[in-house]
Each structure stands twice: as C-alpha cells, then as structure tokens.
Amino acid sequence: MSAASTGTDVDAEGPRVRYVKKDHVAYVTLDRPAVLNAMDLRTHEELAAVWDDVEADDAVRVAVLTGAGDRAFSVGQDLKERSRLNAAGAPPTTFGSRGQPGWPRLTERFALTKPVVARVNGYALGGGFELALACDVIVAAEHAEFGLPEVRLGLVPGAGGAFRLARQIPLKAAMGHLLTGRRMTAARALEFGLVNEVAPADGLDERVAAWTDDLVRAAPLAVRAIKEAVLRSVDMPLEQAFATRYVWEERRMHSRDAVEGPRASRRSASRAGRRGDPPAVVQDPAVRSPPDVPVGSAPLRGRRGTRPRTARKKAAVQPENCTVGRSRVHFLTPCSDVSASLS
Template identity: 75%
Template sequence: MLDDLRCVRYEKRGHVAYVTLDRPHVLNATDLRTHAELASVWDDFEADDDLWVGVLTGAGERSFSVGQDLKELAGRDERGTPPATFGSRGKPGWPRLTERFSLFKPLIARVNGYALGGGFELAMACDIVIAAEHAEFALTEARLGLVAGAGGVFRLTRQAPFRVAMGHLLTGRRMTAARAYELGLVNEVVPAHRLDACLDGWLEDVLSCAPLALRAAKEAATVSAGLPLERAFATRYVWEERRMVSRDAVEGPRAFVEKRPPKWTGT
C-alpha cells in the first residue's frame, strides 16, 4: 500500500515522518481508502527505528480534516452496510490512529484549518497540537445522528473539563483555536503564516531529547493516566526498561559533563 498512496502523503526527512491527509477537494475528509492507507503508514512509522517523531497535517490551507466522508457513508447506508459504533475493528485501516494505544513515538498535529468530527478525534490522538489562528474544532456527530465513535466522546471528556466537553458533545458547537488553547486542547496557536515555523520549533525541541526517553515518557504517561499513583509507580513500562539499559541513557549525562550536545542513537 505504501507504493500506492493516493489519499495520504508520507515523507521521511531525517528522523521525522510527515503524514499529510491529501484530499483537499473534500477538505481532507477521510474515506475508507484513506483509512487503509493510513494504517500502512502508521505500521511503517512504528517499525522504522530511524523515525523518532511524526507530524500529522492536512493538505491545503483550509482544513486539517473534516472527518468521515459523509457522501461515502450515505452510499454505504443505501447499500445496507451494517451500522457501526465505537472503534474500527473489522473496518479498513484497523487499528486506526485513535486506537493505536501502544504507539509510543511522539506525534504532533499541525492543524491548519477545520478539525471537525473525526479530524478533531485525530488531533486529540496526537501528543502535541499546534494550530493556526483560523483553525476550528468540533465534534459535530450528534447533529448528523451519529456519535464520535473514534474516541471523541472518551478523549474530549478526559482532555477538557467534563462539563465543557459535554456542552460541545451535546450541541456540536465549534470552538476557535484560541478557545481550544484556553481549554488545554492545543499547545500553541499562531498566525497561519507562522505555522510551519512553529512546527519547526517544536520539532527541534523534541529531537533534542533522546528518542527512547520520549517513548518511555509517553508510555508511562498514557498507561498510568487512569491508575492510582502508588500503582503507577509499581507498573512495568516496556520502553522505560529499554531506556534504562540504553546507550543514550549513558550518553546524556556524559555529554552534560563534557559540555557538548548529546549524540542520540536511539539505542
């Protein structure tokens, strides 16, 4: 599938993977082919040890993604396709990014416009979110007789204050990038012409860190999120165990003592 990507652009530059939803004519709505292509991309990203961080964005200047391709969905409904609920098991692209709970490489969402429905869910599945000032966020599914089944109902209530999240889930109201920043859903908001420079700044900072330390931190933070503190300390974390015995764990302190930048290898 990686040799036949039509809905997704996938580029590797150094230690960074750039994943671009490439359907600007429909505001980067995601159809079944897009999901299938994305699955191949995420598989490759996770398996390539030379890739330390990923960037997810949408083609064009208007939209990150407006979520599910509703024309395709309506067509499937007319053909009698059984209705779906939470998750993507049994559907093209499973497990989708919103369900890749063991993907511990850091991901940055570059939101350059609309992030609606499934597009907002994709952004919430990333670790760092930067947005252009004109970006808008919403889970609009209830207005369409649907539910935010790619985890929106679960993630929004965890990432924003519960009552605020319910207000958006039960109305489909949109929020501005500035409001998303106030709620802690976005890390930084900048004018559109500065979005790439903002991304470069975040990438520089992420890449200054040891890749195994990043994976260990993400794993520990996400796995322990619902655990009591005492249990969180006592839990085993695979990537932390790898980090502890890595060359990079020795290289970091040594570079500090020698007053030089560390040379990370990811080993």
C-alpha cells in the same frame, strides 16, 4: 458538518495520503483538499500502513499529521461514502473501528510510542478533530476551528471524541460541545489547554518545526518511555503507576543513552567551566542557595570569619540531549540494538 458533501470521484484514482520522511521527521498529509480532506475507507487503509512504518522505522523520531491545503485539517468521515455503504446494507458504525479497513487507526493505536504532532490549519471537525485529539501535541493556526457535530447528524463521535475530549478539557465544557455540536475556536482551545500553541497562518510551519526540532533533539528512548508511561498510567492510582512495568522504560534503563548522556553532560560541563562559561544546568530542587545568590554563582563566607569557600552544589540532573555550555549531547542508540540486547 463532519464530512464533505461534495462527491468523491474528483480524486478517486489518486493516493489519499502523502508520506515523506526527512531529518528524523515523518510528514503525513491527508491529501483530499477538494473534499476538505474527508476520510473514506481507502484513506484509513493508507494511514494504517503509514503508522505501521512510523513505529517500525527507528530513524523516525516524530510524526507530523496535517491536511492538504489551507482550509481544513480534516472534516472527518466521508458522509457520501457512508451513505452508499448504508444503502448497500453495510453494518452501522459505533464506537471504535475494529474490523474495519485501517484498524487499528491512530485513534486506537494505544501502543504507538513515537510522538505525533497535529498541524491544524483550518477545520478539524468530526473524525478530523478525533485524529487531533489522539495526537500528543497540537499546533493550530489562528483560524482553525474544532468541533464534534455528530450529535446534529444522529451519530456519535465514535473514533474517541466522546472519551478523549472529556479527559482533555473540563467535563462540563466537554459535555457542552459534545451534546450540542458547537464549534471551538483555536483561541478557546488554547485556553482549555487542548492545543499547545496557536500561530498565525503564515507562521504555522515555523512553529511546528520548533516543536519537531525539540522532539528530535530529545533522547529517542526516553521520549518513548515517557509517552508510554504517561498514557498507560493516566487513569491509574499513583501507587499502581509507580509499580507498573513499562516496556520502553525497561529498554531505556538498559541502553547506552542512560549511561552516556549524564557522562557526556559532565564532560561538557567541565570543559565549559575551564573556559569560564557558566554551565547550563538544571538545579536539583534539594539544593538551596541563599536569597538572591544562585547556586555556584558566588563564593560563600565560611563560619566565624574563616576565609571564603566556594559554594558547593550537588550534581544536578541534566535533561537528556541538552545543551551544556556550548556543547550538545546526542543520543543515537537504535531501538533495535537495545531490543536485541534484552532478548
């Protein structure tokens, strides 16, 4: 079922969402474990305030969304509340949440440019699965289960499940789950590429931390530019995708990061070379080396017996905020500074 069948009075007075920010990571926890983190209207109102803050706070680089307890991420809409609303004459729900409390919800926050990692520990059903589908990275426990059981209840997956699932796994597989309400194991979701990683329950937090560490190390403007470009262009023809203007890419282009990152990488590579450490670089695909001889790793013999010459290679493009030798490049440009410089 897509929501808890128990009453909602057990936690009527407490907050529905816990929100903590630490080390550039925002931790967002659906906090109704007694009802398997089912979401009522108040939950959506609290989540809306959280997502507003995540996007506005430049110190936040990534958000982690999860559910309290070890039984469920979220089982979706609180059906008991929905029944009361129906009895009171509330209009029926359909696709989208416009005009309802908490709009735009995460499933419709198409302009949210900071990455969101779903930490799925247990059931992700109905609206809970739809929340996970709206995240950028999903890390699931081995016992996690995913499903959209709305069809069995005379409902539709109106928070985007019908649209996102068919875009994120093969169409026939998506239709099979959508039209029957069948559940999907974490292992099966991994096979589809629907989740990024599956971990034992006792190692779930460690694997989530590995993802957030990597995301925090990345250049924040580049992360936002890439996410915006990918999500806006995913349904575009390639020619249109290349021709489209992306707001966050405009900001990244004119930021200090775009200049300082490659410069700092070259300085670090130079220092590593003087120490004798091989610099960690990303090889330019256009640079070819002889078979079994990595570029720059050994001298090449010149033509017709001339003395050996050191292999020369084209400057390789460095990943932003990468490690070169033993040094790390850090990007700290506040997005507000960049925005102000473009205004």
